[in-house]
Amino acid sequence: MLFGRRKPGYTTTVDGSADPEQAVLDLQKAELAAKKKPKAEVFDIDAASETARRLKETGSTFDGSAAKAGEDVMAVVERETAELAAKQAAEAAPQAAEAAQTEAAKPELLDFLAAEPEAENDPFADQPTKTAPELPELTPAQELAGYIRSRSAAALLTPHALLLTEVENADELLAQMPADPQCEDITTRKGAKDTYYYSTANMSDNYAMIAQLIEDKDLCVMFAEMVRFNARIYPSATPLKYFQRSPYGLAPEVIEQTWKAMQENPEYADIEELTNNQNERFLFSTKHLTRRYAKAISDVDEFCD
Incomplete structure (x- = not known):
């Protein structure tokens, strides 16, 4: 008979008085439970990266042996981070205090200037106003030379006839120019119809020749x-x-x-x-x-x- 006999592969005998089908199901469940292993924990790469970064920041050489009983890796990292921050704060405290004392010892600029005694020879004190030297007044001959220069700069000769109509005592002033160093650039060119004046500083002799020929028409x-x-x-x-x-x-x-x-x-x-x-x-x-x-x-x- 099947029931009451040992089934191949099983070390348990089936009680003949129990429900055979239920007994088989119970045996299969027990076998599956014995073969089933606990599921491995899923590896969290983000958590691993954060742990590595924290270890690098703290300079920790944690290899697993430094953890206390029951303390995981992140707990060790957080503990070492807190210890490093406390250490840095303790080192920075004297420097901050010294900087604060130095800053407090600096006087304000306005207070410093107000406390300074007035200098006897203050370089910034009001100085007497110096007036520019007055330029020598131009003579009538020099003024006439300036008029001729302005026309030469505009590419124009100045006919003698024009000066006679516009300038009082023109011949007398023209006669004074050769002896005046301020008028040495004023020269003349004789044309067929008139004598023309121009400034060699503002007109070349060649151009004066052309202009004279044009003026003669x-x-x-x-x-x-x-x-x-x-x-x-x-x-x-x-x-x-x-x-x-x-x-x-x-x-x-x-x-x-x-x-x-x-x-x-x-x-x-x-x-x-x-x-x-x-x-x-x-x-x-x-x-x-x-x-x-x-x-x-x-x-x-x-x-x-």
């Missing part, structure tokens, strides 16, 4: 003088469109009329025309340049950028 003379000047000084031929630029500002038709009038006047027989390799028209003076040389220096080098 004799275009033929102006053309001839500039063409001869450029041929002699640089040397170079003078393009006709040169007279369209400042300070001349002549229209093309005026330039053509002037050049035609010059060709009919024997006084300008040395002024001739040429055309360069770019078909641009130039004037040059045979007194200073040959036609071949004037052509060579007027041509544009096609091999240059």
Whole structure:
């Protein structure tokens, strides 16, 4: 019979008087309970990281042996942290007390200044006001020189006729200028229609020459003088469109009329025309340049950028 016999794998006999099925269930439960092990605790990585950080901050070398009976790792860390904080506070207390005493010993700036006796020679005491030396008053001749300078700075010559109409005793003042060191920059240029004054500090002699030719309003003379000047000084031929630029500002038709009038006047027989390799028209003076040389220096080098 099955009941009352020992089942293979079991060391317990079944009581024949008990319920067989219930007995088998009880045996299986007992076997499962004997095999079941307690569940391991879940590892908390956040708690482990916090514990490591606290150990690093406190400088602890805790390895598990320093814990008291029944005291876990976090408790040991918290205890060592509290001990370290107490130690640091004890070390900082004397320094804080010394700093407080030093700060208390510092006098306030206003109290210090109020307690100081007044210096006999106070460098900050009110000093007597020093007035600037008065500039020497300008003479009438120097004032007139200043007027001429201002016109020169504006690229204008000052005609003698203009001074006679605007300045009283103009000739007398102009006669005083050469002997006055303050007026040594004032010079003159003789034109066909008038004498012109300008300041060499504000206008070059070359520009004064051009301005004088413009003031004379004799275009033929102006053309001839500039063409001869450029041929002699640089040397170079003078393009006709040169007279369209400042300070001349002549229209093309005026330039053509002037050049035609010059060709009919024997006084300008040395002024001739040429055309360069770019078909641009130039004037040059045979007194200073040959036609071949004037052509060579007027041509544009096609091999240059």
